[in-house]
Amino acid sequence: MQHELPVPHGLVRPGAVSLRGVEIAYGSFRVLDRLDLEVAQSEFLVLLGPSGCGKSTLLNAVAGLTEVDAGEIWVGGRNVTWKEPKDRGIAMVFQSYTLYPRMTVRGNMSFGLQVAGIARAEIQRRVREAAAMLRIEDLLDRKPAELSGGQRQRVAIGRALVREAAVCLFDEPLSNLDAQLRTELRTEIKRLHVRLGATMIFVTHDQIEALTLADRIAVMRDRRIQQLGTPTEIYTRPVSRFVATFVGCPAMGFIAGHLVEGRRFKADGLDLSLDGYQALGEMAAGRPVDLGIRPEHITLAPGHPEAIEAPLELVEPMGSDLLAWVRLGTVSLAMRLPAETPLSLGDRLPVMLPASRFNLFDAASGLRI
Amino acid sequence: MNATVQPSGRRPARLTTGRIGLYAFLPISALFFLTPLYVMMVTSLKTMPEIRSGSILSWPSAHNLDAWVRASSQACTGLSCNGIQTGFWNSVRILVPSVAASIAVGAVTGYTLSFWRARGAKTLFAALMIVAFMPYQVFIYPLVRLFAMAGVGNSLLGIVLVHTIFGLPTMTLLFRNHFAALPMELFKAARVDGAGFWRIFLQIMLPMAVPIAVVAMILQVTGIWNDFLLGLVFTGCRNLPMTVQLNNIVASSQGERLYNVDMAATMLTALVPLCIYFISGRWFVRGIAAGAVKG
Numbered sequence: 001m002q003h004e005l006p007v008p009h010g011l012v013r014p015g016a017v018s019l020r021g022v023e024i025a026y027g028s029f030r031v032l033d034r035l036d037l038e039v040a041q042s043e044f045l046v047l048l049g050p051s052g053c054g055k056s057t058l059l060n061a062v063a064g065l066t067e068v069d070a071g072e073i074w075v076g077g078r079n080v081t082w083k084e085p086k087d088r089g090i091a092m093v094f095q096s097y098t099l100y101p102r103m104t105v106r107g108n109m110s111f112g113l114q115v116a117g118i119a120r121a122e123i124q125r126r127v128r129e130a131a132a133m134l135r136i137e138d139l140l141d142r143k144p145a146e147l148s149g150g151q152r153q154r155v156a157i158g159r160a161l162v163r164e165a166a167v168c169l170f171d172e173p174l175s176n177l178d179a180q181l182r183t184e185l186r187t188e189i190k191r192l193h194v195r196l197g198a199t200m201i202f203v204t205h206d207q208i209e210a211l212t213l214a215d216r217i218a219v220m221r222d223r224r225i226q227q228l229g230t231p232t233e234i235y236t237r238p239v240s241r242f243v244a245t246f247v248g249c250p251a252m253g254f255i256a257g258h259l260v261e262g263r264r265f266k267a268d269g270l271d272l273s274l275d276g277y278q279a280l281g282e283m284a285a286g287r288p289v290d291l292g293i294r295p296e297h298i299t300l301a302p303g304h305p306e307a308i309e310a311p312l313e314l315v316e317p318m319g320s321d322l323l324a325w326v327r328l329g330t331v332s333l334a335m336r337l338p339a340e341t342p343l344s345l346g347d348r349l350p351v352m353l354p355a356s357r358f359n360l361f362d363a364a365s366g367l368r369i
Numbered sequence: 370m371n372a373t374v375q376p377s378g379r380r381p382a383r384l385t386t387g388r389i390g391l392y393a394f395l396p397i398s399a400l401f402f403l404t405p406l407y408v409m410m411v412t413s414l415k416t417m418p419e420i421r422s423g424s425i426l427s428w429p430s431a432h433n434l435d436a437w438v439r440a441s442s443q444a445c446t447g448l449s450c451n452g453i454q455t456g457f458w459n460s461v462r463i464l465v466p467s468v469a470a471s472i473a474v475g476a477v478t479g480y481t482l483s484f485w486r487a488r489g490a491k492t493l494f495a496a497l498m499i500v501a502f503m504p505y506q507v508f509i510y511p512l513v514r515l516f517a518m519a520g521v522g523n524s525l526l527g528i529v530l531v532h533t534i535f536g537l538p539t540m541t542l543l544f545r546n547h548f549a550a551l552p553m554e555l556f557k558a559a560r561v562d563g564a565g566f567w568r569i570f571l572q573i574m575l576p577m578a579v580p581i582a583v584v585a586m587i588l589q590v591t592g593i594w595n596d597f598l599l600g601l602v603f604t605g606c607r608n609l610p611m612t613v614q615l616n617n618i619v620a621s622s623q624g625e626r627l628y629n630v631d632m633a634a635t636m637l638t639a640l641v642p643l644c645i646y647f648i649s650g651r652w653f654v655r656g657i658a659a660g661a662v663k664g
Contacts, residue, residue: 086563102576112562
């Protein structure tokens with residue numbers, strides 16, 4: 001991966017991360033099952049999943065804060081499986097409350113460097129540089145209690161930056177912030193990534209953060225990575241119903257039905273052609289499936305021969321656009337329309353469901369067909 | 370403005386039966402606890418003839434400080450007649466290192482149990498808690514034998530060790546609960562910063578434990594100062610604490626019983642805990658509420 005912007009002196013070191021067959025259990029409770037993951041140098045990888053899926057544990061394992069029961073962890077070409085956190089060439093930002101309360105911002109940022117025995121002038125240079133990057137220079141002499149939530153997280157990021165580590169780990173750093181700050185800091189983190197070129201691994205349960213930040217997203221569920229791919233791949237070709245539901249807002253709509261002869265899909269009051277759908281494998285007739293489609297892929301097609309008349313049930317204006325809930329057979333589906341579309345409840349809308357945008361999942365396994 | 374509309378429902382009464390009961394109870398209980406103190410105070414200021422003739426509640430005719438002087442520097446405790454002042458300094462010599470050591474050991478133990486997942490940590494903590502509820506007397510004889518074998522029996526070091534050991538469960542509980550309430554992520558951040566066991570303890574956790582250390586100090590100062598049994602058994606003849614010497618004065622059975630001297634000596638002995646209560650009442654209550662098991 002190439003970055004055009006100038007990189008400050010000394011901030012980049014090799015930062016490829018590799019997890020090989022990593023297993024973690026707390027007593028008899030398994031948290032990670034034989035997990036393999038390769039993160040390239042300078043890549044921004046997001047670990048996305050619901051709480052309890054093991055994503056934070058995975059990050060803690062990379063940091064050396066959780067011991068692995070089996071497998072290896074490599075950072076920058078070194079096997080660091082049994083190394084102390086400080087010797088792994090990583091820095092970490094946590095969710096919240098991790099500034100040392102009795103130290104000033106400057107003290108917080110310098111602490112790790114002092115522990116490492118780095119010369120005072122060098123510490124000052126790094127703190128100054130990081131503070132300038134995060135625009136927290138005027139906060140350096142304050143105590144954490146005197147800072148707002150957003151400022152605290154900036155300082156926490158600064159404390160990670162001064163380590164000049166090749167790998168930056170983020171454990172839900174934005175979750176405790178209010179919506180506006182979250183967006184602001186998200187942009188900031190992305191900017192830092194572009195500027196520093198450090199490898200970043202970012203844990204979140206927020207799919208917007210994942211889509212906006214990531215070079216690649218690993219969607220995790222039940223101790224495993226379900227899908228690993230670019231945000232576009234994850235969004236447009238989810239490998240399972242779980243991934244499809246987890247990513248995207250509003251969530252993908254689903255129609256339960258089954259496959260019939262001649263590449264068609266049948267549900268209560270619906271019969272749709274699947275011409276244009278790129279199937280992974282064979283589509284056996286009679287197989288029960290869930291058909292998923294994203295709100296922006298349902299379109300209005302007045303006069304089109306294949307358009308379906310669907311009654312409008314509800315309209316949710318979103319500012320830039322609106323969500324129209326229409327009834328198709330027995331289910332309600334959301335469609336995204338331009339904000340100025342003239343609509344009134346009870347209208348029968350001519351809707352088009354393009355087969356090329358379908359996502360078919362096996363009803364039993366939830367896996368893509 | 371629609372001024373005529375009244376809020377519905379009955380206005381809450383200012384003075385309820387419960388309140389009246391409470392206001393009656395408070396002065397009565399205050400009186401109950403203050404009377405003994407009053408009796409001690411006035412008795413210590415009376416002369417013996419006055420004590421013999423009057424009621425114990427009567428105000429002293431003249432304020433006579435002789436009893437206080439005798440108690441502090443002339444009363445006989447056992448063979449020596451230097452008053453209770455030697456006991457005071459003995460108690461101080463026992464108190465200072467015992468309080469410091471027990472708090473230090475408890476803080477480190479509590480910190481270790483909260484943050485470092487040592488093997489068997491849970492079992493150790495459970496064992497500590499069980500021991501905390503066992504009566505002291507059970508341990509005395511084995512400890513005496515053990516100390517005698519180790520050569521620290523009947524010495525200042527011995528009593529300091531004993532107080533540190535017996536303070537360990539309470540101190541550990543206090544600090545462990547305090548540290549357990551701190552976010553684990555703070556500890557993790559320090560680990561990533563490269564700080565080790567002692568650095569995290571000294572530079573990050575200890576500065577955050579000042580309030581609980583104050584509570585621990587109050588508990589230990591009052592507890593150790595008031596201790597009688599351990600002081601009697603483990604200190605040997607030369608370092609007997611004030612409480613033991615007080616007992617020697619008060620319980621001596623020869624000659625006339627000098628109530629005024631006894632009272633003055635008792636007040637002198639109680640001075641340190643009393644001061645602690647007065648200065649730090651708020652902290653003391655907090656200490657009790659923090660899950661302490663001895664008062």
